Amino acid sequence: TPGKNEKHYLAGAWDSRTGVVHACLGSRKTNQLFRDLLDTLDDRYPASRYERIYVVVDNYGIHKAKAVGHWLTDHPRFELLWLPTYCPRANPIERLFGDTHDKVTRNHKRKRLRDLVADVVRHLNRNGPRHYQLSCIYQEPEVTAAMKKLTSNKYVA
Incomplete structure (x- = not known):
């Protein structure tokens, strides 16, 4: 926001079957924000219907934090x-984040952070569900294997 160094961060997950995007907002980009997202997924995909949940992540430090490891130990259905x-374009959620930045946060005219955050939430609600395809440039064997694993199981969220 103009004249201030206020920030808000977004953590998101994209359901590869339905295209639904789940998001969490936070004032800091920490492993707590990522754990909040995992809690959201845990709530939205009950164990009674989804015995296994795969979450595709990049190598950012918050995904590797000890607290995340403890959370995963307590929630063994998550993997x-x-x-x-160094392959961010292989992650479909990055396309949503880029679209949000292009259409909402880049060169915005908002004077209050809460108004900008409301714009982001509105954009995510209006423009989901989304179905993204990976660029052929980023068809790394690991990504292909992960996507096949994700889409081959009808119980995967």
Whole structure:
């Protein structure tokens, strides 16, 4: 926002079957924000219907934090699938983040952070569900294997 160094961060997950995007907002980009997202997924995909949940992540530090490891130990139906290092375009959620930045946060005219955050939430609600396809440039074997694993199981969220 003009004249201030206020920030808000977004963590998101994209359901590869339905295209639904789940998002969490936070004032800091920490492993707590990522754990909040995992809690959201845990609530939205009950264990009675989804015995296994795969979450595709990049190699950002918040995904590797000890607290996340403890969370995963307490929630064994969750498994993190790691994208290749330095391959952000292989992650479909990055396209949504880029679209949000292009259409909402870049060169905005908002004077209050809460108004800008409301614009982001509105954009995510209006423009989901989304179905993204990976660029052929980023068809790394690890990504292909992860996506096949994600889409081959009808109980995967």
